[in-house]
Amino acid sequence: MFNNIRRRLAVLPLLSTAAFAGDPATPAAIITPSASGFDLTKFINAAEVNYVGSFDMDFDNSVGNLDTHAFQASAFLSKPIQFAGDWQFIPQFSYEAMLMSTNGPIPSLILRDEDLHELEFSFYFVRMKDTSPWVYTAWLNPSLATDFQGVNGHDIFVDAAGAVGYQVNDHLLLGAGVAGLNLTGDINIVGGPGFAWQPNDQTLIALYGPNFKASYDVSPKWRVGFEVRPNGGIWNIDTAIGDANIDYSNYRAGLTSSHNIAGDLWLSYGAGMTFGGEINVTTMEGSKPFQNQLDDLESGLYGFVGLDLKSW
Template sequence: MSKRLRRSLAALPLLTAAALAGDPASSFAVTPPAPTGTGFDLSKLFNAADVKYIGSFDMDFDNSVGNLETHAFQASAFLSQPIQLGSDWQFLPQFSYEAMLMNTTGPVPSLLLGDEDLHEIELSLYFLRLNDTSPWVYGAWINPALATDFQGISGDDFFLDAAGGVGYKLNDRLMVGLGAAALNITGDTTWAAGPGFAWQPNDQTMVSLFGPNFRATHDITPKWRVGVEVRPNGGIWNIDTALGSANIDYTNFRAGVTSSHNLAGDLWLSYGAGMTFGGEINVTTTDGSKVFQNQLDDLESGLYGFVGLDLKSW
């Protein structure tokens, strides 16, 4: 599952549940004006801006000797407060950047995959329809991105995704939603759909499921929050190889524990660790061939850890 699929399914249900958008894995929120009467503290799920490091280690190749480790450096920020469009619609732009450093140890598992320095730049555009007198919320997402090794920029390095969703506030403690997405519209398009909910049984606890992303948190104190997470990890990038233009598609899931501490004002320190599972990596040429799949493909479980700074509102 690519990062784009992860972001789409993560974003849509809550896109439809409040005036905010994005992906819990890369976070995003700007003190959103939640529907009147909601009991949710949505700042537990989203950030106005953040920077994060995620390391994944000791992922052995099932089909060959050697293993893979990755180091991801991420930064994202909303570029403005929600912009009103007419009486009900709102617009939010978000900028994101990620540097993904891949390192293989042991015998190189293919002629095309070695140590890779990969980059992704995204400008996500979110559109939301809200009305204080209605429990229904509607949202749309357009995401142009440049994902590349910067060895040569062509049309293959540009990706475009789009999505839409609808949500319903059942009561002041429970929101549900459903979204669908078209991914990599400019290439081999993938269609996906996913449900979601956000449930706050009390003021200290939040449980959410957005597509393949599950998260549960509990406030030990107003300045210390702990939780568990299960979410996809990885991405897709275009690279130049000896065989020409190709895509690296690296995905896995991570499951672990998290902790967040309020440093000052709206600034929080977050960190966590756990296991990776269900991983795979492949190099796919522009004609759809997965070259060296017999050497690459599945990855065994490994370890991961992350640390980041989160800004809850501007």
């Protein structure tokens, strides 16, 4: 089980096997090195807004539970920009408001109801050739993750990663990536494999890092699926003991459905269970003074709804 998983790590190895192109002027379509017809746009959006609610996650070590409400928005800021020969550069902006609320006798010194915010500028670098099955990708992600109470250098986080992918045939892509998370603080190195398998035009199954997704097109305007993906993040907050990082992570597994509203605009929603949850408050010195009250979270329920724009 990966800890401290940043939300944007989810896209890494898949980007190594598919990056924006087809028509490079449109950050809507996804291509593979041989342009075999993989339709990975099912999993990657030019822009999106989402709400994700996670509920009734009981504390293992305390009486009480945690609910979270995440409001997310992201968009690629331009078409892929060509540089240094075969390399392409793609910038992305993301914002998330994470609202945490606790129920039960959790002492306010440990964890209050928190309004947390994260602003991210992600930079993707992709190298590919039409004549080669290999794709190389790098990723840099500086962010401001804070409760906006006394913002300082501790609220700035930097993640970076690299990945490589190989197209085996017209139906299978393989990749792997490694990432360094929280490079400005307590560094965490994680890695993971990735693949995308499209046995037919209606079905796509992919594993990329800690994400697993499977989708089936019931019709051109209705897609159903199953997902397992990480949730959470790390933020710097002001507490009664000074600056500290609040680290919340879990996985969610559930069913999804997407419906084409008009043009490239889709409505997506789904629900399921959370599992493998953790939450801790860590001081700037690296200690977790409240770990015996916080730490593990039991399974809960989650639901999400969002609007996805496949292209501009």
